[in-house]
């Protein structure tokens with residue numbers, strides 16, 4: 001080959017040794033942050049769609065020695081509910097259904113025996129026309145003292161806050177990772193400029209433009225960043241798969257499902273590419289900025 | 296081609312290496328730049344290949360005042376100038392062939408278009424058997440010829456050679472000079488710096504003589520035509536009008 005791919009022997013620079021590993025670490029962190037954010041977002045979405053369109057009414061357990069009082073209260077509550085606009089259905093959950101709901105927390109086979117449990121009424125509503133929960137809760141409490149309405153909103157709101165916080169942290173990590181990648185590439189490029197000052201001077205003397213010299217550094221940075229980025233991504237994917245296995249074994253409804261959609265996989269795959277492009281542009285502007293100051 | 300008017304040069308706060316240097320070199324001319332070691336020959340050549348700018352005075356190259364050139368224009372102008380550096384400045388990690396092809400690559404020429412030309416040029420300087428050798432494995436004389444091939448590969452309008460015969464014996468030195476004469480006949484303006492007065496005297500070319508930081512123009516030495524070693528080839532018409540004039 002007559003024209004070498006690169007004229008500067010950048011491959012032998014120390015940057016070739018440290019830059020890919022640092023980039024790998026950066027991409028690893030960014031990838032895990034992204035996966036956390038995406039998973040959290042999906043979990044909130046799942047709970048949200050699962051819960052909207054329903055709310056729960058809780059009728060307190062009977063006082064000791066007042067059998068039948070709870071049944072009467074339940075009847076009053078259901079009647080009131082079904083009279084309310086937007087309510088489509090109201091069903092009392094059977095004891096075994098409640099047991100199934102409690103199982104993840106209390107374990108299978110827990111027997112409740114004579115334990116007084118509140119009665120749970122699952123209410124289906126028309127999601128387009130949500131009732132006035134405050135007014136409804138007040139009227140329910142009048143009909144059957146101690147009755148509580150849970151529209152899941154405060155609970156879901158906290159979950160949303162948590163999800164947003166995690167997304168914010170993830171975005172922060174990605175920004176920090178990008179900034180450190182830029183700093184590292186600037187450092188490596190300056191080092192390369194110093195090491196190869198004589199060769200660069202010769203290239204200039206035989207008529208090379210600054211952009212030509214910059215191109216050499218761009219290609220170098222692109223290759224190193226791509227190499228490091230792919231390694232970092234592979235480690236991140238391995239970590240995600242491992243954690244997903246762990247979650248599977250724990251089999252808890254509390255934990256999110258760790259499966260990514262094709263679009264999410266594509267977003268992850270974009271990470272090394274994005275960082276490689278950032279590295280390339282950084283190298284370019286570092287070289288152009290530094291050479292511009294040379295005579 | 297090259298016009299210097301009262302050019303002075305100093306490095307940093309050091310002494311003036313060149314002062315009040317004025318001369319004019321016509322296109323197509325052939326000049327020696329003579330002077331003892333340390334006289335400032337390399338410094339004067341650096342001004343000509345734009346590696347240095349005058350501290351004061353005016354230097355015109357290809358009709359342009361060099362102080363007005365942008366970085367981009369400087370690069371383009373350098374492509375019209377071939378330089379044989381005193382220390383060759385070959386790139387050790389490139390083969391002879393790649394070194395010679397470098398100026399063409401830098402100026403954006405296509406690889407397949409220049410392959411033939413580069414190989415022929417290396418054969419022309421007698422290195423057909425060494426085109427894939429790396430400079431550190433070549434002798435000083437061979438490296439010098441690679442450097443010369445690199446300087447002329449872009450068919451420059453101006454060729455500047457800094458002691459191009461420093462590392463070879465007189466017989467080869469004379470042969471290298473014939474090579475420059477060939478180029479000169481094809482229209483290239485040539486300036487050859489040397490401290491070897493006996494070599495200068497074998498050819499009948501005008502001489503820019505540097506001493507004490509000042510330049511004097513000596514027109515073709517009369518003694519030259521009777522010189523030894525084949526001056527018969529290069530003497531015709533040299534020193535006549537248009538070759539150069541002292542300012």
Ligand SMILES: Nc1ncnc2c1ncn2[C@@H]1O[C@H](COP(=O)(O)OP(=O)(O)O)[C@@H](O)[C@H]1O
Pocket residue numbers: 306309312330331332333334335336337338339
């Ligand atoms: N880059 C430089 N910085 C400072 N002084 C220099 C530099 N290059 C050359 N000089 C000085 O300029 C003078 C002329 O050097 P040079 O042009 O190399 O002479 P020549 O080529 O005729 O031997 C010398 O005294 C040398 O020390």
Ligand SMILES: [Mg+2]
Pocket residue numbers: 336337338381457
């Ligand atoms: Mg010198």
